[in-house]
Amino acid sequence: MSKIAKKAGVSASTIYVYFENKEDMLNKLYLSIKKKMSLNENRSYGFCSKRKNKRAIP
Numbered sequence: 001m002s003k004i005a006k007k008a009g010v011s012a013s014t015i016y017v018y019f020e021n022k023e024d025m026l027n028k029l030y031l032s033i034k035k036k037m038s039l040n041e042n043r044s045y046g047f048c049s050k051r052k053n054k055r056a057i058p
Contacts, residue, residue, distance in 0.1 A: 001025075 001022055005012040019025035 001015050002012045004022075004025075005015045008015070015025070019028065
């Protein structure tokens with residue numbers, strides 16, 4: 001965790017304010033990325049559904 005904190009420019013104790021341990025941090029990171037990908041996927045479907053021709057753009 002200290003290497004992660006150093007790269008982030010914060011102290012290791014700051015990391016522990018937000019995460020219990022490294023596993024907790026990785027799980028939350030995974031969930032955050034999964035949510036963002038899901039939102040992006042939903043936006044792209046919304047874009048296609050507004051088109052008259054609903055075929056995918058090559």
